Amino acid sequence: MRSSRQFMGVLALLTVVLALAGCAIQPGNVEPTLAPAADVSGLAQDMQGMMAGMQGMMQNLQGTPMSPEVMAQMQGMMAGMQGMMGDLQNVPMSPEMMQQMQGMMGNMQGMMAQMHATGTPMPMPGMGMMMGNAPQVPAGLAYSEGQAIRFIHTEASDPDIAQRLSDMMGSPVLVVPSLAEVPASALAPVYVFTNGVAGMGPLGFQPDVFPFPPGAAEYTPLRTLHLVTWTDPAAAVELKSAADVQAAIAAGQLTEEVPGVVVNMPFVAWAGGNR
Structure with missing residues (x-):
């Protein structure tokens, strides 16, 4: 499998996770006045660190062939982030935290749009439903x-x-x-x-x-x-x-x-x- 397709697959999966996060933290889904940010600060810091590491890895991996083992490790990291997102969904967040998470999502979506402009295919699970195509099954x-x-x-x-x-x-x-x-x-x-x-x-x-x-x-x-x-x-x-x-x-x-x-x-x- 070509490295560009693998790279876009990792990016697409991460964007799906972030998109789900965006849905969970829209102002209509939480009550900003509660704002006990301390309850989720540890999880947020962990997730931000993992996202920063993932962004760096994805930038370094551009043009580099990736084995299925490497892809599996990266998918494992994303699964961990998705678990954190699940923990955060039912916890009230401050408006500042919502803005930070929405900003991260916007940055990642921008990266995906920039790569998509090159015509690189994105054959990864979940993206079909976002892009209007048939969804694919996780491998x-x-x-x-x-x-x-x-x-x-x-x-x-x-x-x-x-x-x-x-x-x-x-x-x-x-x-x-x-x-x-x-x-x-x-x-x-x-x-x-x-x-x-x-x-x-x-x-x-x-x-x-x-x-x-x-x-x-x-x-x-x-x-x-x-x-x-x-x-x-x-x-x-x-x-x-x-x-x-x-x-x-x-x-x-x-x-x-x-x-x-x-x-x-x-x-x-x-x-x-x-x-």
Whole structure:
């Protein structure tokens, strides 16, 4: 994925967060006369510091290719800011604080407009609704053939899994029970870790591992969940290819369970390509 698109994606996501903040702090939504700014001063300072750091990073990253790992770290920072914004929404703010936050939002929107004038695309979640286009689904980080990739969850056959994925991604994953009836010839596995190395996987451990990326004859977006568990969690290492996972299973280092759950998980960015 081109660095300019990644840069604009980070900027677009941050602008969405700030836009939400702007809605929350409009004078009609709060009572300025309450103005207990001390209640939120710590959060505001933290958020301002994070925003300043993010602005500096984005300026330094212009023209520099970014890996999916870097993008994941930046998305994590933005998720932290969004959490702070959620904390601030129900707390009365002083008019001065509202002006500061609105000013930051205006600055970021101005930066986005300046970049948008160059014709750089902005294919990031949430922007579709702001710009009048179809919204996109947040992408998750995983591994395939030793490379970091990006994918999305759109539907799942199991309601519990659908809810877990919805909560994790902040985007609805629809329940479609008939996915479990899809013929095996149209399915491929995805390895989901239930313990071991902590990370961005749906169960709190390392990212998922996919065999058969786009370009492979066996590629399909429909994946059966294969839950893999380290027999000795202390010996766990991060695995990045299906071959490594299968070798660990064969060696007895991992156990494997197939609960019969199917999830629609199309790739959106992979080694050598993106949508």
